[in-house]
Amino acid sequence: SEFICDKNGVVVSSEFDTVDGCVRIPVEKKVEKEIVITIKNENIKADVDILMCRYLRKMRGFKVDGFARLHLPPGKSACVCIAANSLCLPTGDSHRIRARVTCHGVGTFIVPLCLHLQLQGKDFHIVRSLKAVCSNALVRDLLPTIPYEKPAYKVNTIPSTSIEDGLLPPRSGSSKLQPEVPLPQFPMTNDLQHLLNSGLKQTKAISLLEAPMSMKQYAKRFSLLLHIEEHQMQLDIRRYDMEGVTMQVFKEDKKLLCLDVPGVAEKRPSVLPHDHLFVCPLTQNGVRDRTEYKGYVHRVLNERVALGFGKKLMAIFLPNMKFAVRFVVNRxxxxxxxxxxxxxxxxxxxxxxxxxxxxxxxxxxxxxxxxxxxxxxxxxxxxxxxxxxxxxxxxxxxxxxxxxxxxxxxxxxxxxxxxxxxxxxxxxxxxxxxxxxxxxxxxxxxxxxxxxxxxxxxxxxxxxxxxxxxxxxxxxxxxxxxxxxxxxxxxxxxxxxxxxxxxxxxxxxxxxxxxxxxxxxxxxxxxxxxxxxxxxxxxxxxxxxxxxxxxxxxxxxxxxxxxxxxxxxxxxxxxxxxxxxxxxxxxxxxxxxxxxxxxxxxxxxxxxLKNYRSHPAILKLPSQLFYNDELEPCADLVLRNSLCNWEGLPKKNFPIVFHGVIGEDMREDRSPSFFNPQEVVVVVESVDNLLNAKGFRVKQKDIGVISPYRKQVMKIRSVFKKKKWDDIKVGSTEEFQGQERLVIIISTVRSCTDFLNVDFTFSLGFLSHPKRFNVAVTRAKALLIMIGNPNILSQDIHWRRCNKYSYFCCFFFKNLFENFN
Ligand SMILES: Nc1ncnc2c1ncn2[C@@H]1O[C@H](COP(=O)(O)OP(=O)(O)OP(=O)(O)O)[C@@H](O)[C@H]1O
Ligand SMILES: [Mg+2]
Missing domain, CATH: 3.40.50.300 (P-loop containing nucleotide triphosphate hydrolases)
Structure with a gap:
């Protein structure tokens, strides 16, 4: 804060929004933008000397010039301007300098610009951070269609007195496989419920769990553990209940009603076909009907479910009718x-x-x-x-x-x-x-x-x-x-x-x-x-x-x-x-x-221990981090080296690219899942480069794209669909377990630290999930492209090692090397 404030009567301004010394400049990819920075001497008592203007960090595409009476010493790069003789700014006068910014990729690029000034022989500095936010048509296309709004449901827990059954999905009764061995309900006893409500303390249950495992207590022990897990699931599912929501008639099947469940794609809550939930109509004043209606899930669409209800609800249903919704754990x-x-x-x-x-x-x-x-x-x-x-x-x-x-x-x-x-x-x-x-x-x-x-x-x-x-x-x-x-x-x-x-x-x-x-x-x-x-x-x-x-x-x-x-x-x-x-x-x-x-x-x-999948460079880090460096690279030479000369590599024969992007993690509508439009653009550009790389013959089925957030997967899929890239698998790490592809592209999405605890609670994302990291980076045979914000990823020990590893091996970070702290 000491550096960003104007001082000694000198005021530094520009035509762009400036918050906390940060000048936000919207730029278009590969289009040079000029920023005029005005230095005004409002000191009524003394003149001020401008000695130097320089960027505090080197960044490709950031230049500064336009000092009318300053000149660049021979051989000096244009990111530093030094006055051979200082420029005197008389009281009341202004001087303008011009910074020029060209961004070669989408995302945010921040470079502090420092003015070195002098008042009556005493040096001082004023700093402005130039924050170029680079966009293109695709980023704008991907921005939230509807701004994110956190659903705020006030849920009333009055129990219902009766339940009306719903309409089962077709075929659910048509299983020809007769269950001959009963599948009991295995309800939780009231005693256990009480015990779990009050927290497991020194009890018989604890002794059972602490005793060495044996066949004798096998069923008892695991049943207790399953009940402990279910108890937590029953508590957690309550946070998804909704109140005051409407449903619509499902266009494809008028017997069904459609309900928006914004987190369903990410299993927040988990709702699958054949599961059920309960809805309860509300009066105009929000008072609940005493009857709950059971709705069976017939279809799960991206963020909606199509539900089958009984005739009674369908007879009274109106499109503007409000409901309370209660989700149920699938037992x-x-x-x-x-x-x-x-x-x-x-x-x-x-x-x-x-x-x-x-x-x-x-x-x-x-x-x-x-x-x-x-x-x-x-x-x-x-x-x-x-x-x-x-x-x-x-x-x-x-x-x-x-x-x-x-x-x-x-x-x-x-x-x-x-x-x-x-x-x-x-x-x-x-x-x-x-x-x-x-x-x-x-x-x-x-x-x-x-x-x-x-x-x-x-x-x-x-x-x-x-x-x-x-x-x-x-x-x-x-x-x-x-x-x-x-x-x-x-x-x-x-x-x-x-x-x-x-x-x-x-x-x-x-x-x-x-x-x-x-x-x-x-x-x-x-x-x-x-x-x-x-x-x-x-x-x-x-x-x-x-x-x-x-x-x-x-x-x-x-x-x-x-x-x-x-x-x-x-x-x-x-x-x-x-x-x-x-x-x-x-x-x-x-x-x-x-x-x-x-x-x-x-x-x-x-x-x-012989790995037949990956190029040794891709294998080295997971081998060191998770397997005591025991893995032996034995993959087919021709295949694993097949992309070692791809022009997109920062260093030949090292088929790893860490593409640093400072994008924005966003949400839209009422969906809790995140996406990052700038990273989608980099994924698309990378795929484009690979499919069109001359002499490499990379096919769509050779490429896999992994992202830990459902919304990012959906956004990437939607762009791929338009481009007719239907054979590229896009999915979560879980969907890639056991799989392999010639090329793996990972979009990590997270670009701010605010939601890391949400990730932790819901077991999402890559940070603090070493097993997920391990699976994701070990799917690639010949090329691994990682896309993410290095400042955020470096907070996780495994990604930090990964960043360092790529850094030392190939001087990587396309675009963003200098932004990595
Ligand atoms: N002896 C071998 N010689 C050559 N290639 C092999 C050999 N064994 C396995 N492979 C190849 O190595 C790749 C990885 O094999 P596989 O998928 O069975 O590994 P995995 O241990 O199951 O991996 P993951 O833990 O990811 O599930 C496959 O392409 C397979 O064809
Ligand atoms: Mg396997």
């Missing part, structure tokens, strides 16, 4: 997990959940793995001893009755090893039936895609949940999915399912198979990929009541887990549930608790 996945931990005890899942050094490997199917004489479908795995052996051991069942674990950092071939083992098992054991699972739809889709090339597509079923939005099923696997074009997802009968040799589903959907009570011994193998992403109770859903142990099924009972605990893990709401280990995956617990799981014991464990 279905929780109930599945409660039941799974109970079934785990009933069906004696001990060999998989608590293997001991003595039990692992007691019942192999083939003791000499070399006798198998396997011919791999993916011949390249033969060159990697660990992968080849892992396939052999899985086929031979050498870990039986214990689980076989494949552990390894990103891109080390865990998924391809698992998929190869599945194919071999199908070939070797003619009566094998496989259940193949992953925590997320995208990871399960990837497994199905990779299985297809060598397995008859009629023998694989990608079993999707009824709540899956049909549009999100990739075209490549639609033919082998429980999906009928134009009708959506359906559920086949148990008899039909028995015919498939491989069923691929998410862990929670596997619970429907447990409900169907398949004949004992039907599933011989359960494979779980990305196991580190799921909490143990989810993993157990795909196991308990599905896989019979070796005593029941002498040739079956194989459990194979693959994953990496350093990549994305489960997201929990309750700190207590986290503290007591509900966010631990089965894979991680087994590795921590069972010393047998170490690389010396190849019969039950494989650790893969």
């Amino acid at each position: 279905y996945p929780l109930r599945m997990q409660h039941r799974a931990v109970q079934l785990a005890v009933e069906h004696n899942c001990m060999p998989w959940l608590f293997p001991t050094p003595g039990s692992i490997g007691m019942h192999p199917l083939v003791s000499d793995i070399s006798s198998l004489k396997l011919k791999l479908y993916d011949r390249k795995l033969e060159a990697n001893k660990q992968q080849f052996q892992a396939v052999q051991h899985i086929v031979a069942g050498t870990a039986r009755p214990g689980p076989y674990l494949v552990f390894g950092p990103p891109g080390t071939g865990k998924s391809v090893t698992l998929v190869e083992a599945m194919k071999q098992v199908l070939g070797v054991y003619r009566d094998a039936h496989l259940l193949v699972c992953a925590p997320s739809n995208s990871a399960a889709d990837l497994l199905a895609e990779r299985l297809l090339p060598h397995v008859d597509k009629r023998s694989i079923l990608r079993l999707n949940a009824p709540s899956r939005i049909a549009m999100s099923i990739p075209e490549t696997i639609k033919d082998c999915s429980n999906y009928i074009h134009g009708e959506g997802v359906y559920f086949p009968s148990k008899e039909d399912l028995l015919d498939y040799r491989v069923i691929v589903s998410t862990l929670i959907t596997a619970g429907r198979i447990a409900s169907a009570n398949f004949p004992s011994g039907h599933f011989t193998h359960v494979f779980i990929d990305e196991c580190g992403q799921a909490q143990e109770t989810e993993g157990v859903v795909a196991l308990a009541g599905i896989l019979d142990n070796h005593l029941v099924n002498p040739s079956g009972g194989h459990l194979i887990l693959a994953g990496d605990p350093r990549q994305l893990g489960p997201v929990l709401r309750s700190p207590a549930a986290k503290d007591y280990g509900l966010d631990n995956s089965l894979l991680e617990r087994l590795m921590d608790d069972t010393e047998v799981y170490s690389p010396e014991n190849a019969h039950c464990f494989t650790k893969l």
Whole structure:
């Protein structure tokens, strides 16, 4: 503040808005703008000398000149003007200097301009920061259509006296898969509710959670943890309730009503097709009706849901009618997990959940793995001893009755090893039936895609949940999915399912198979990929009541887990549930608790360290940060070097670009999600450069764009759609787990510190989320482009290392190098 204030009667002004010494200059990309800065001597007593005018930071495109009587000494850059003889500014006189600014990219560029002055032989300074805010037509197009307005709902909690049922989505009753094993409600007891309301104190519950884990208290312990998590979910969901909102008739289906739910795209709140919520009509004075109407979710659109209500509400509905809305936690996945931990005890899942050094490997199917004489479908795995052996051991069942674990950092071939083992098992054991699972739809889709090339597509079923939005099923696997074009997802009968040799589903959907009570011994193998992403109770859903142990099924009972605990893990709401280990995956617990799981014991464990995905420069940082520098770069030379000479690289042979952009993180309308128009522009420019780079032949399907905020993903998708770039995958880090692309572009979005606590609460963004950072940067094979505000990102230890790393390796920061603090 000392430098920015006018002093000694000297007043510095310009034609642009100046706040706190910062002159805000709107500029158009690549168009030079002149700023006239007037220095006026209002000191009535003395003349003032101007000695020098200089930028305090070097920035490409910022120049200053126009000193009528000052001149630049030979060889001096135009960003510093030094008076050979000082310029005298007599009392009352003004002098004008001209700064010229040209910005080569969109965003904000700030450079302080310092005037060095003298009054009666005493030096003083006045500083103005020139803040060029550079825009273009696309940035303006992307600006909020409707200004952001935080929804302020006053929610009245008077309970209703009656509930009217709603209209179920079509097909929801048409599942042919009969649930033979009941799925109870698993309600929270009043005592537990009281206990949780008053905070878990020294109680029996605490003793249970603090006791060492064992099969005896397995179900009790996990049920308690699930209830603790649910208690927090029930509290958290209340913040989304709304009051005084209207609905409209859904244009595509007049039987439905449409409700705006601004955060739905980011699961704030989470609302899926087939879920329900309650609405309650309000009188003109805001008084509630005593009846609540249940609305079933038929469609989830970007930020709206289409709801089916019963006839009573539809009969009284008017477009300007006001409602209170109450959201409901979807308890279905929780109930599945409660039941799974109970079934785990009933069906004696001990060999998989608590293997001991003595039990692992007691019942192999083939003791000499070399006798198998396997011919791999993916011949390249033969060159990697660990992968080849892992396939052999899985086929031979050498870990039986214990689980076989494949552990390894990103891109080390865990998924391809698992998929190869599945194919071999199908070939070797003619009566094998496989259940193949992953925590997320995208990871399960990837497994199905990779299985297809060598397995008859009629023998694989990608079993999707009824709540899956049909549009999100990739075209490549639609033919082998429980999906009928134009009708959506359906559920086949148990008899039909028995015919498939491989069923691929998410862990929670596997619970429907447990409900169907398949004949004992039907599933011989359960494979779980990305196991580190799921909490143990989810993993157990795909196991308990599905896989019979070796005593029941002498040739079956194989459990194979693959994953990496350093990549994305489960997201929990309750700190207590986290503290007591509900966010631990089965894979991680087994590795921590069972010393047998170490690389010396190849019969039950494989650790893969050769990375076949990424260029060594891309790999180095995650290897250092998360894997003790153990990763070996082994990716195909031609592929990984294929963009090393791309003209967009600041340094050849170092295929990482950190594109510093000081953009603005914005919101629009009532959506809580963020976007950053300037970063969208840089993403689009980068894609444009790549697709048109001569001699590189980069195709749309080679590019992936990752952003942690739903709104940014939506904005990027909308621009790509207009450009017909339909084959470029744009999504969240979660959607990219397990995936890879030749080029990955990451848009980090955050450009101010104000919302970092919001990010933390809702587990959003990249900052303070090392696992998300790790997954995002390890998806690229040949080129990684990171876009973000280095000043913000440098507040996070991993990004700071990342910035430093790129900085030292390539003198990067296209455009913005000097702005990095
Ligand atoms: N032995 C090998 N030789 C050559 N390429 C391989 C080998 N093993 C795997 N790959 C290739 O490496 C890439 C990464 O493999 P994969 O996706 O299975 O890794 P991952 O460990 O599952 O990674 P993530 O942790 O990201 O899920 C794939 O393109 C795969 O084809
Ligand atoms: Mg994988």
